[in-house]
Amino acid sequence: MxxxxxxxxxxxxxxxxxxxxxxxxxxxxxxxxxxxxxxxxxxxxxxxxxxxxxxxxxxxSKDELAASYLRRYDGEFWARFEESVTAHPGDPRAQIVAFLAGVGKRTQRPGYRGCGMTNAVVEYPERDHPARLVSEENKRELRRRLRAMAKAMGAGEPDTLGDGLLLLIEGAYISGQLFGAGGPARSVARNAELLIDASLATPGRA
Amino acid sequence: MxxxxxxxxxxxxxxxxxxxxxxxxxxxxxxxxxxxxxxxxxxxxxxxxxxxxxxxxxxxSKDELAASYLRRYDGEFWARFEESVTAHPGDPRAQIVAFLAGVGKRTQRPGYRGCGMTNAVVEYPERDHPARLVSEENKRELRRRLRAMAKAMGAGEPDTLGDGLLLLIEGAYISGQLFGAGGPARSVARNAELLIDASLATPGRA
DNA sequence: TGACAATGTTACCGATCGGTACGTATACGA
DNA sequence: TCGTATACGTACCGATCGGTAACATTGTCA
CATH class of the missing domain: 1.10.10.60 (Homeodomain-like)
Structure with a gap:
């Protein structure tokens, strides 16, 4: 072997x-x-x-070590995500809000440094860098799931809502490490609620 | 010459x-x-x-050169921002949507690399780094203005809306360089519209 | 023409970068 | 008891990092 x-x-x-x-x-x-x-x-x-x-x-190589670090980070990310999902079976809105509440809470902790995978994308703009490949795959999958959840919620424009939620999440990662406690990331869950409700009340467009 | x-x-x-x-x-x-x-x-x-x-x-030093680069970037940023503002005098909602439309459009261009100041914050987590100081000042001012505009719009929770818009913006910067064309950043203006309207229809809370 | 400031030239510094050749210690099965 | 495989350490590589010393050249204006 x-x-x-x-x-x-x-x-x-x-x-x-x-x-x-x-x-x-x-x-x-x-x-x-x-x-x-x-x-x-x-x-x-x-x-x-x-x-x-x-x-x-x-x-x-160091690059592959970085990729291994991110693979581990990816695993921890999905563990947290699934935790919010299983906490609210059959209720995608509650699942997302719960996840966002957790994100918002973590961003307020001292020394918060955002999402390791998002940061890696910023650090390595080269399309084929090992660290970037891991991060991109994670984000693609997250986008897919958020869009699916938005559809399951019955949003008028599910892709728009799913993408909007992803924007809020990424914004929270960045703002969290930029502003620290008391920053905009604190209200990420509340803004997600507002956005979701607006999307549920809006009929399809486009 | x-x-x-x-x-x-x-x-x-x-x-x-x-x-x-x-x-x-x-x-x-x-x-x-x-x-x-x-x-x-x-x-x-x-x-x-x-x-x-x-x-x-x-x-x-190189660090100060980086800070100078960001000061120039900061100037260009506010020039674009003011352009959207002066294009819709007295209409903060239209100002923000116009600015976000421009952001969304730029994020779809090939080779888009996000916001230089946001990227610098990710690259330099040290609180007192010259490059980071320039970026933080820019973001603080942006937050202040977005909150003021949200208040001027008559939002039920102006600080929440202003922060939500900032989250969408930062999310667009990151998603733009992460997904490229066709990514979530494309819908940043549309999501901002939805969020704004939801906030205008929501009475004060907290 | 002379003076001065801006820029170029060449060569160098110690530190750190990612990465490796090669020898050594230790555990285990025959 | 011995051979072998595996894990680890010592010492080193060339390249690049940010940064500088000392001096030559240029263009401009008085």
Whole structure:
């Protein structure tokens, strides 16, 4: 059996190498808080208490390490999303509002740094960058789901509403790290409510 | 041929250096398209056809050059904003919708890279970074104006509406560079309309 | 013509960047 | 007990990072 999975260190063998996991954990922390470009591999290995060759045995490059960090981030994102969905079965409006309430709350926490995947897109405009690919896939799927939920709500223009909700979400990510507590992101759920109700009262157009 | 187009650099000296203007122009282009951290000073001076000492005679550091780039960006931003405002005197709703229509249109252009100031905030989370200070000031002022316009419209919750519009705007900046043409940013003006109308029909709360 | 300011030229700095060649320690099965 | 595979460390690579010293050249105006 192939002993080392270079991308996902936790896959395959029963006991995963300890170094890779430590590296990924530290990378997640530093990349998210300070940005991917701002953090060098030296700082990662130093903080993780490992050495550079250990990093490059588990990850083919810094870019791929960043992509691995974002894959983990993506998993955590969908876990939070599903939590709001399952909390309100059959009620897409409540599902979205619940999710947005959580987003709004997190944006008010000190040191909030937005969405790691959104930030990665800003940091890496190159279309084919590994980190960007992970982020784009996440956003495409989120857009798809929001539009589907808007349709299930019976919105007059479901695609418009779904996209509007996505705009509010992305706006909250950015405003949260820009303004800190007391910023516009605080009212993201309330604005979503207003937008949803307006869309439900509006007949189809276009 | 005395080029007296003085915006920012070397404001004291009466005589306008040509190198500084070339550098600032190139920096604007490269910083915006590829990100500030992604561009080195060597690439800037090479593209501008000047030398590194020329850069450091006009700008004390790369960080300050980035701040100068953003100050120019800030000026262009408010020029566009005022254009929408003066096009619809006394009609804040039309002013905002016009501005948002312009934003939505620009986000659909190929190679769109969002708002330079928003991107700088993502690239530099440090609270006291020169580039971030310029961006934060711009966003604070934008928030203030949007809230004032929401109040002038007679919204039930003017602060909520103003903040909601800011969320839509920031979301459009990000989605524009994330999805490209056909992305959610296309419908930013339409969603703003829906949100505004919903807010005008909603009495005060809180 | 002379003076001065702006720019260019060349060469350099220490630090850090992402990445690697190669030797060593340790655990395990035969 | 030995061989082997695996995980880790030491030391190093060339390139690039932001930034500077010292000096030559140019254009402008008095």
């Amino acid at each position: 192939p002993v080392t999975n270079k991308i996902d260190p936790a896959a395959g063998t029963g006991h995963e190498p300890r170094a890779a996991e430590k590296i990924l954990k530290v990378a997640r922390d530093l990349f998210y808080r300070q940005g991917i470009r701002a953090i060098g591999v030296d700082e990662i290995v130093r903080t993780a208490g490992v050495t550079k060759p250990s990093l490059y045995r588990s990850f083919p | 005395p080029v007296t187009n003085k915006i920012d650099p070397a404001a004291g000296t009466g005589h306008e250096p040509r190198a500084a203007e070339k550098i600032l122009k190139v920096a604007r282009d490269l910083f915006y398209r590829q990100g500030i951290r992604a561009i080195g000073v060597d690439e800037i001076v090479r593209t501008a056809g000047v030398t590194k000492p020329s850069l450091y005679r006009s700008f004390p």
